[in-house]
Amino acid sequence: MDVRFLRTLIAVVETGSIAAAARREKLTPAAVSQRIQALERILDCTLLARAARSIGPTETCLSLLPRARHLIREAEHLRDDALGGGPVGELRVGAISTALIGLLPAAIREMALRAPRLRLRLVPGSSLQLFEQLVAGELDAAILVEPPFALPKSLVDHHIRREPIVYITRSNVSPAEISAHVASAPFIRYDPSTWGGRLVAQYMEKAGLSPDVLCDLDALETIAILVAQGLGNALVPAWNGLEQDGLRVVPVPGAAAYVRNIQLVHASVASRPQALELLHSALQGQGGRSKPRSSRNV
Numbered sequence: 001m002d003v004r005f006l007r008t009l010i011a012v013v014e015t016g017s018i019a020a021a022a023r024r025e026k027l028t029p030a031a032v033s034q035r036i037q038a039l040e041r042i043l044d045c046t047l048l049a050r051a052a053r054s055i056g057p058t059e060t061c062l063s064l065l066p067r068a069r070h071l072i073r074e075a076e077h078l079r080d081d082a083l084g085g086g087p088v089g090e091l092r093v094g095a096i097s098t099a100l101i102g103l104l105p106a107a108i109r110e111m112a113l114r115a116p117r118l119r120l121r122l123v124p125g126s127s128l129q130l131f132e133q134l135v136a137g138e139l140d141a142a143i144l145v146e147p148p149f150a151l152p153k154s155l156v157d158h159h160i161r162r163e164p165i166v167y168i169t170r171s172n173v174s175p176a177e178i179s180a181h182v183a184s185a186p187f188i189r190y191d192p193s194t195w196g197g198r199l200v201a202q203y204m205e206k207a208g209l210s211p212d213v214l215c216d217l218d219a220l221e222t223i224a225i226l227v228a229q230g231l232g233n234a235l236v237p238a239w240n241g242l243e244q245d246g247l248r249v250v251p252v253p254g255a256a257a258y259v260r261n262i263q264l265v266h267a268s269v270a271s272r273p274q275a276l277e278l279l280h281s282a283l284q285g286q287g288g289r290s291k292p293r294s295s296r297n298v
Helices: 003-015 018-025 029-043 059-083 097-102 104-114 127-135 175-184 195-207 220-228 273-287
Strands: 048-050 055-057 089-095 118-124 141-145 155-169 186-190 212-217 234-237 248-251 259-267
Touching (some): 003 029, 003 059, 018 029, 055 059, 089 097, 089 127, 089 273, 097 104, 097 118, 097 220, 104 118, 104 273, 127 141, 127 259, 155 175, 155 220, 155 273, 175 248, 186 195, 186 220, 186 234, 195 259, 212 220, 220 234, 259 273
Parallel strands (some): 089 118, 089 141, 186 212
Antiparallel strands (some): 141 259, 155 234, 155 248
16 A cells, blocks of 8 residues: 555545645645555555535544554655664644743754754643643653653653742732731632642642632733733743743642653653654753663553
8 A cells, every 4th residue: 555645535635625635735726536446456445435515534534544644654754764874754742831941942953963863843832731641642742840640551651841839929928928928918719620730739738728719820921921910810830941031930838749740751662762862862961960760551
């Protein structure tokens, strides 16, 4: 089976038309149709449901797409590995927003120097979204908050950075005054439904903090901006890049047990081991020395 035909099928599904797929693949519409028909003969099934003015994947086609994408990527890896000379090709890396701005810029610079033929495709998202994409095989690695559950055997994690909870405010507040200050002003809450936000919520419950919540946000950079503009105060993990003009970062008493851990997670049997080792090495320099950890069983 020619993987180019699979790539053409995916182009049709993603663009929604033969003509658009032809433009993307630099083929004629007739050539695209011939490739789809050839695949249907090889697989002995109907891949596309055709109507008067629309075309879409059949249920069978949808069930085959993950494996088709995997075959395409493996063919690319085979070609890249044959070239030798260090990591090459594309590495798909998901990252939470604070990692994108705080950890990855310097890591990207280092990787570009050490592996100029390696291309990074960065995918932003929440920790949960990135974890799901990683499990589905849509990412090679993800930089995310430590999950609140054991990893499956198919994944391995590396600790990158510890981020203790801190109090951010515009006021001149000492650690001993945080509890009283929280109760006296609007509070911008790190969304408690997120993996990182759960830690803050647990600390607040333990400390007996019940502030007047202005809003919930799963956007730490935005929380910092709102606090710097005087709209409220917040408890957040001390991510790399938290510094903000007009913002005071106050250590929180008793928060040692409530630390947001940032991890690099990837498949235990990785398809791009050299590239992942390079990424891991580059991230270590940004988040502190990290130790590889074997996968934890479910």
